[in-house]
Amino acid sequence: MQGETTDANDERAGEKTKRRQFLDRRKFMAATGMLAGLSITGQGVGAQEMEEDDSELERGSTAFLEERYPGLRIYSPDPENAEAAVRDTYTSYITPREEHYIRNHYLSPEIDEDEWEIELRLEEGSTSLTMDEIRRDFSTESVAHTMQCSGNGRSFFEPEVAGNPWTFGAVGNTIWTGTPMSEVLEAYGADTGDGKWLMVAGGDVPDEESDVFARSIPMQKVVEDCLLAYEMNGQPLSAEHGFPVRMLVPGWMGNNNVKWVAEMEVMDGMMIGEEWERYTRWQHSSYRILAEGQDPQENERIDIFDTRDAMDAEAAGEIDWQPYIYDQTVKSIIGYPGQEATVTPRSSDGNVEVIGVAWAGDDQVEAVEVSTDGGDNWEEAEFFGPDLGPFGWRQFRYLWDAEPGEYFVVSRATDERGRTQPREISDPEDGLRTIQDDQFPWEAGGYLCNAYEPHGVDVTIQ
Amino acid sequence: MQGETTDANDERAGEKTKRRQFLDRRKFMAATGMLAGLSITGQGVGAQEMEEDDSELERGSTAFLEERYPGLRIYSPDPENAEAAVRDTYTSYITPREEHYIRNHYLSPEIDEDEWEIELRLEEGSTSLTMDEIRRDFSTESVAHTMQCSGNGRSFFEPEVAGNPWTFGAVGNTIWTGTPMSEVLEAYGADTGDGKWLMVAGGDVPDEESDVFARSIPMQKVVEDCLLAYEMNGQPLSAEHGFPVRMLVPGWMGNNNVKWVAEMEVMDGMMIGEEWERYTRWQHSSYRILAEGQDPQENERIDIFDTRDAMDAEAAGEIDWQPYIYDQTVKSIIGYPGQEATVTPRSSDGNVEVIGVAWAGDDQVEAVEVSTDGGDNWEEAEFFGPDLGPFGWRQFRYLWDAEPGEYFVVSRATDERGRTQPREISDPEDGLRTIQDDQFPWEAGGYLCNAYEPHGVDVTIQ
Structure with missing residues (x-):
C-alpha cells in the first residue's frame, strides 16, 4: 500500500458483509448530494456491533473481525491489526469501540476474568493481583485519552517501510476507567521514587519461544496518571482491546498501553541484558526512532520521555541514544470532507x-x-465540543467559503509549547533526525508521523 | 412494581438470554468476593450489542428489545420503555447505548433516512429539511448531556402513581452531536426573539386518531444551545433513541428531547386551543406538576423554565399555573455498591x-x-473523571472507613444555586407543592423526584 492510500481502498471489498454495509452507510453520510440508493431502516448502522457467543465464524479469521468491527479496515486477522476505515470517525468526540483501531502482536488471548492474575514483582517479593482486587480494592478513575498507534501514518513514508501500512485511522478517542497504578504500588510498599521504572508485560505471548510484549515505563509517569484500565466508554474492554485489563498511559503512544497485563516489576532501570532477552525486542529494538540500518543502543536509563524532545536532543548531539516511543507528537486529522469527496457549499451561507x-x-x-x-x-479553525484536558482530542471546524473547483485541504495543529506539524516527510538521504525545516524525518520504523501534507484530502467543490 | 423495587428484580428472568448474561456479568463485577461460577471468555460482555439485520425476532417484542439492549430492564416492548437494570451504569462517565434508558409513547417508527423530511413552518411559509441538509448545510456541534426521564424515581411515590414504574435507571450520560437549532432558524429568517416559541413534534404517531407527541419550547433556550441531534457517542442514533434525528435540549428533562422530529413551527406562544387539539396532551396535561385530581391550566405563555423555580413560585402563590417539566432538579445516584450488595473493605486501606x-x-x-x-x-464526596460543564454528570467517590455491619447509604448533591436534594417524598395529604422541609412533594405524575432516601442502597459490610 502506497502513500496515496485513500478511502478509495474501501472499494476493494466485494461481498455484502456487515462491514461493507457499514462503510456504505458512512460514505452516504459523508457525501453531500450523493445519496446512494440504499434502503436504510430505522435502526442506525452503528448499532451493528460485536456478538459474544453467537458467531460461528472462526477467531483469527477476517470474517470474524469484520463482523465484530464493521468500522475497521483490516490488515491482518491473526494477529488482529485494523484501522478506522473512513474519515468520518474523525468528526466525533467519542470513538465507538467498533471504529477504534486494533494493533496486536499476537492473536488476542481468550481470558477468563475469574482466573486472571497479574504477577507484581517488588524487591520484597512477588504478589498476585486478581481482577476482583483491581476493581474493588482501589479507587476508580476515569480519563479521556487519544490512543494512537506509533506507526499511524507509516504508509506515507517513501521509500516504503516495513510493518502494517497504517494510513490515518490508527487513532481513537475513548473514556477509559480503571485503577490508579499509584495506589496499587503504594499498597504493596513499592519504591515509586523518580528514577525507578515499571516493567509491564502482556499476557498474549502464545508459547515459550516467542518474545513477550513488554514495556519499561518511567515511574514518574506511572504514578502520575497511569491506570490499570478495565473499561472503555463505560463497557468492559473487548478481547481485542485488552480484556480484562490493560495499562493506560495517558497521552503516550499506543505501544505503551500494554494489553492483557500479566506481569509487572518495579526496577531500577529499563529491562536490559540476557535476563530479559525475550522481553526487550519491542522496548529496545522495534519501537525506536532509527535511521536506516541503524542498530539501536540499549539503555538501562534515559531521562527524556517527550519523544519530540528526545528527537531534538539526538539531532543536536545532546544524547547518544535513539528515541524511544513514549509521548505523542502534535497532530490533527480531517474527518470531513473525506478523501476525494465531492461536496456542495451549504445553502445557508455558501x-x-x-x-x-x-x-x-x-x-x-x-x-x-x-x-x-x-x-x-492558512486560516485559523475554531474548537468545538467537549474539552477534557490534554489527553483527549479536541474537535475543530473551519468554515470554508469555497468556489467550485478542485482543492487539496490540509490541517495543522500547534501545541501549548508552540510545536507545529511539519509539511512533509523528508527523503532518507537528507539524514534528518528530528522535525525541522517543516519536515518530518524519514526513519526506518515509520513512527510518529505528523506531517500534514500526506494527511490532506483532495476535495471537489461543485 | 413497588417502591421497594431493587436490583433483586434481576433475579426474575429465567432463560439464558443475552440480557441475562449481561446482568450476570454486571452483577459479578459489582459484587466483591462473590465470584459467580461463570466461564467468561475473552470478549467483554459489553460487546453484546444490537444487530441490524440478523435478528429474526419481532419488532415490538420483549425478546427483540432484550437482544438489542441487554443492559436494560424492560417495562414494555410496544411502545418501548426500559431503564438501566443495574447500578453499575452509574459508575461510568459515558453511558453505552445498550444501557441508556428508552421512553417511548408509541412504537419506534422505521424510518428511511433518505426519505425523511422535517416540515419547518414559519410566518413566511413552510419549508422542508432533509437529513442531508441537516447534516451538511449547517455547523456541527457536540455536547455532553445527562438525559433523564421526568418520571425517573416515580416508583418510590406512595400512594402509587400511574405510568412506567421507573426506579433509578431512566437516566444516562451521552455525548450528542448535531446541528445548532439557531443556525437552522436563522437560515430561514425565523423570528428567534425572546418570547417566541418553537413547537416540535415527533414522527412516531401511528395514525390520524392518535395524539401527536409534541412540545412547546421557549425560543431563548432553543437558540441558546439546542441541537437537531443525529449522533450519540459517535454513532448514528438507534431507532429507539430517535433515528434519524431528535431534538436535544441540554440540561432539560427527557420529554423535551423530541425523537424522530417531523414538524417544527415558530410561534408566538405555546400551542393551545382547538387548532392544536391533537398536539397538546403531553405539553399541557401529562408533563405537569399536579396535585391529585387537579386539572392543569393551559397557558399560551409562561416565563419560568427552571422547573424548581416554577414549583417554588407556584407554592408561594406567585404564579397561577402548574409547572411544566423543563429544567431538571439536582440529583445523584449511587452506582457502587449496588442495592443489597455485600462488600468487603479493601485490603489497601480498609x-x-x-x-x-x-x-x-x-x-x-x-x-x-x-x-x-x-x-x-454526612461526609463530603470528591469528584473525579472528566468535567464537561453543566449538562454532563460528574462522577463522585467517597472513601468509607466501614466496620462490619448493615448500613443504609445515601448521597445528596447540591447545585451552584445552593439547592440540595431533599430527604424523602411527602405524603399527599401534606399538600406540599415544592421542595421544602427536606421533602419532595408527592404529585400525581411522579415527576422530577430527587429525594435521596428512596434512592439509597442497603449494604452489608463483611
Whole structure:
C-alpha cells in the first residue's frame, strides 16, 4: 500500500458483509448530494456491533473481525491489526469501540476474568493481583485519552517501510476507567521514587519461544496518571482491546498501553541484558526512532520521555541514544470532507464546514489551522465540543467559503509549547533526525508521523 | 412494581438470554468476593450489542428489545420503555447505548433516512429539511448531556402513581452531536426573539386518531444551545433513541428531547386551543406538576423554565399555573455498591469506595455528600473523571472507613444555586407543592423526584 492510500481502498471489498454495509452507510453520510440508493431502516448502522457467543465464524479469521468491527479496515486477522476505515470517525468526540483501531502482536488471548492474575514483582517479593482486587480494592478513575498507534501514518513514508501500512485511522478517542497504578504500588510498599521504572508485560505471548510484549515505563509517569484500565466508554474492554485489563498511559503512544497485563516489576532501570532477552525486542529494538540500518543502543536509563524532545536532543548531539516511543507528537486529522469527496457549499451561507480532531499527547493542543491550497495559505479553525484536558482530542471546524473547483485541504495543529506539524516527510538521504525545516524525518520504523501534507484530502467543490 | 423495587428484580428472568448474561456479568463485577461460577471468555460482555439485520425476532417484542439492549430492564416492548437494570451504569462517565434508558409513547417508527423530511413552518411559509441538509448545510456541534426521564424515581411515590414504574435507571450520560437549532432558524429568517416559541413534534404517531407527541419550547433556550441531534457517542442514533434525528435540549428533562422530529413551527406562544387539539396532551396535561385530581391550566405563555423555580413560585402563590417539566432538579445516584450488595473493605486501606454520578440540569452540580447512616451524618464526596460543564454528570467517590455491619447509604448533591436534594417524598395529604422541609412533594405524575432516601442502597459490610 502506497502513500496515496485513500478511502478509495474501501472499494476493494466485494461481498455484502456487515462491514461493507457499514462503510456504505458512512460514505452516504459523508457525501453531500450523493445519496446512494440504499434502503436504510430505522435502526442506525452503528448499532451493528460485536456478538459474544453467537458467531460461528472462526477467531483469527477476517470474517470474524469484520463482523465484530464493521468500522475497521483490516490488515491482518491473526494477529488482529485494523484501522478506522473512513474519515468520518474523525468528526466525533467519542470513538465507538467498533471504529477504534486494533494493533496486536499476537492473536488476542481468550481470558477468563475469574482466573486472571497479574504477577507484581517488588524487591520484597512477588504478589498476585486478581481482577476482583483491581476493581474493588482501589479507587476508580476515569480519563479521556487519544490512543494512537506509533506507526499511524507509516504508509506515507517513501521509500516504503516495513510493518502494517497504517494510513490515518490508527487513532481513537475513548473514556477509559480503571485503577490508579499509584495506589496499587503504594499498597504493596513499592519504591515509586523518580528514577525507578515499571516493567509491564502482556499476557498474549502464545508459547515459550516467542518474545513477550513488554514495556519499561518511567515511574514518574506511572504514578502520575497511569491506570490499570478495565473499561472503555463505560463497557468492559473487548478481547481485542485488552480484556480484562490493560495499562493506560495517558497521552503516550499506543505501544505503551500494554494489553492483557500479566506481569509487572518495579526496577531500577529499563529491562536490559540476557535476563530479559525475550522481553526487550519491542522496548529496545522495534519501537525506536532509527535511521536506516541503524542498530539501536540499549539503555538501562534515559531521562527524556517527550519523544519530540528526545528527537531534538539526538539531532543536536545532546544524547547518544535513539528515541524511544513514549509521548505523542502534535497532530490533527480531517474527518470531513473525506478523501476525494465531492461536496456542495451549504445553502445557508455558501460555506463548506471542514471538521476534524487534534491532539498533542501529554500537552494541550492550542490551535488548529486549515489550508485549502495544500499549505500555502492558512486560516485559523475554531474548537468545538467537549474539552477534557490534554489527553483527549479536541474537535475543530473551519468554515470554508469555497468556489467550485478542485482543492487539496490540509490541517495543522500547534501545541501549548508552540510545536507545529511539519509539511512533509523528508527523503532518507537528507539524514534528518528530528522535525525541522517543516519536515518530518524519514526513519526506518515509520513512527510518529505528523506531517500534514500526506494527511490532506483532495476535495471537489461543485 | 413497588417502591421497594431493587436490583433483586434481576433475579426474575429465567432463560439464558443475552440480557441475562449481561446482568450476570454486571452483577459479578459489582459484587466483591462473590465470584459467580461463570466461564467468561475473552470478549467483554459489553460487546453484546444490537444487530441490524440478523435478528429474526419481532419488532415490538420483549425478546427483540432484550437482544438489542441487554443492559436494560424492560417495562414494555410496544411502545418501548426500559431503564438501566443495574447500578453499575452509574459508575461510568459515558453511558453505552445498550444501557441508556428508552421512553417511548408509541412504537419506534422505521424510518428511511433518505426519505425523511422535517416540515419547518414559519410566518413566511413552510419549508422542508432533509437529513442531508441537516447534516451538511449547517455547523456541527457536540455536547455532553445527562438525559433523564421526568418520571425517573416515580416508583418510590406512595400512594402509587400511574405510568412506567421507573426506579433509578431512566437516566444516562451521552455525548450528542448535531446541528445548532439557531443556525437552522436563522437560515430561514425565523423570528428567534425572546418570547417566541418553537413547537416540535415527533414522527412516531401511528395514525390520524392518535395524539401527536409534541412540545412547546421557549425560543431563548432553543437558540441558546439546542441541537437537531443525529449522533450519540459517535454513532448514528438507534431507532429507539430517535433515528434519524431528535431534538436535544441540554440540561432539560427527557420529554423535551423530541425523537424522530417531523414538524417544527415558530410561534408566538405555546400551542393551545382547538387548532392544536391533537398536539397538546403531553405539553399541557401529562408533563405537569399536579396535585391529585387537579386539572392543569393551559397557558399560551409562561416565563419560568427552571422547573424548581416554577414549583417554588407556584407554592408561594406567585404564579397561577402548574409547572411544566423543563429544567431538571439536582440529583445523584449511587452506582457502587449496588442495592443489597455485600462488600468487603479493601485490603489497601480498609475503606469501601462508594461511587456515583451527580448532575443538576441547566446548573452545575457543586458538591456531593454521602451518608452511611441513612442521612443522619454526612461526609463530603470528591469528584473525579472528566468535567464537561453543566449538562454532563460528574462522577463522585467517597472513601468509607466501614466496620462490619448493615448500613443504609445515601448521597445528596447540591447545585451552584445552593439547592440540595431533599430527604424523602411527602405524603399527599401534606399538600406540599415544592421542595421544602427536606421533602419532595408527592404529585400525581411522579415527576422530577430527587429525594435521596428512596434512592439509597442497603449494604452489608463483611
